[in-house]
Amino acid sequence: MKKTILTLVAALLVGASMQATAAGGADLRLAPAPVHRLDAESLQRGARNFVNYCLNCHSAQYMRYERLQDIGLTEQQIKDNLMFGADKLGATMTVAMTPAEGVKWFGVAPPDLSVISRVRGVDWLYNYMLGFYADSKSATGWNNLVFPSVAMPHVLWELSGPNRLVEQEFDDHGKAAAAAIAIKGLARVAPAPGGKWIVQQVAADPDAPGTMQSVEYRTFAADLVNFLDFVGEPTKNKRISIGIVVLMYLVVLFALVYALKRLYWKDVPH
Numbered sequence: 001m002k003k004t005i006l007t008l009v010a011a012l013l014v015g016a017s018m019q020a021t022a023a024g025g026a027d028l029r030l031a032p033a034p035v036h037r038l039d040a041e042s043l044q045r046g047a048r049n050f051v052n053y054c055l056n057c058h059s060a061q062y063m064r065y066e067r068l069q070d071i072g073l074t075e076q077q078i079k080d081n082l083m084f085g086a087d088k089l090g091a092t093m094t095v096a097m098t099p100a101e102g103v104k105w106f107g108v109a110p111p112d113l114s115v116i117s118r119v120r121g122v123d124w125l126y127n128y129m130l131g132f133y134a135d136s137k138s139a140t141g142w143n144n145l146v147f148p149s150v151a152m153p154h155v156l157w158e159l160s161g162p163n164r165l166v167e168q169e170f171d172d173h174g175k176a177a178a179a180a181i182a183i184k185g186l187a188r189v190a191p192a193p194g195g196k197w198i199v200q201q202v203a204a205d206p207d208a209p210g211t212m213q214s215v216e217y218r219t220f221a222a223d224l225v226n227f228l229d230f231v232g233e234p235t236k237n238k239r240i241s242i243g244i245v246v247l248m249y250l251v252v253l254f255a256l257v258y259a260l261k262r263l264y265w266k267d268v269p270h
């Protein structure tokens with residue numbers, strides 16, 4: 001029995017990691033996003049991060065402020081900490097910038113982020129937040145390993161530090177792919193001139209550290225992505241909670257039925 005369970009768990013784990021590789025595509029390896037949808041504190045920190053650092057450019061127009069009570073905030077906390085301006089609690093998370101202004105300033109209007117977690121998935125979003133690096137060749141001075149030539153500047157650079165791109169060259173694809181796997185995080189394998197391959201990764205610039213330690217910044221990004229996932233599907237938390245209750249019910253039921261079976265068959269000679 002124990003062996004069967006272990007085999008099942010192993011099969012599930014292998015399945016999960018294969019999915020992650022497939023989502024990253026052949027040349028982009030994404031670190032799995034350490035997000036926990038039932039972690040209310042993480043969701044609350046994510047809401048704060050979103051309001052402070054993203055809501056000046058991006059709206060979340062399907063999200064009402066009052067809905068933030070679902071992640072354990074009180075009306076007063078929402079009003080005091082997350083709502084700037086004279087919005088009503090029933091208002092949605094809109095932004096003052098018009099799309100035309102967005103185009104004028106950035107070349108592309110910052111998209112609404114209400115359902116971005118469903119479009120991109122949490123792993124992509126998490127790595128996007130880790131993927132920014134300083135690039136003197138780009139118009140904004142920034143670039144992103146996950147979204148090359150992105151029009152969004154690295155708005156969190158003071159926290160993470162500006163970061164830089166580190167490239168390593170290999171003679172063949174196999175060696176490059178192995179090196180990318182060894183990085184155990186965000187990495188990109190790209191063809192280079194002369195049949196060579198390069199492995200790219202984003203690394204801290206030792207001369208320009210951010211105000212946060214790297215692990216602190218990763219938590220910051222994970223909280224933000226957790227919140228974006230909540231925004232994209234607010235009722236998922238309820239579904240997960242109901243699912244857990246149903247599973248517990250089934251476990252108890254199984255124990256009772258099994259006990260009953262043993263009782264019935266006790267006196268029957270095998």
Ligand code: HEC
Binds near residue numbers: 050056058113151
């Ligand atoms: C200064 C304005 C600005 C701020 C602040 C900003 N962004 Fe952006 N963002 C943009 C622009 C412009 C784009 C469009 C980039 C493009 O398409 O090249 C963008 C694109 C994105 C995308 C990619 C959407 C897609 O096409 O899939 C995501 C995700 C995103 N932003 C998340 C965030 C998050 C999270 C924050 C807060 C930490 C944030 N942004 C803060 C301007 C901004």
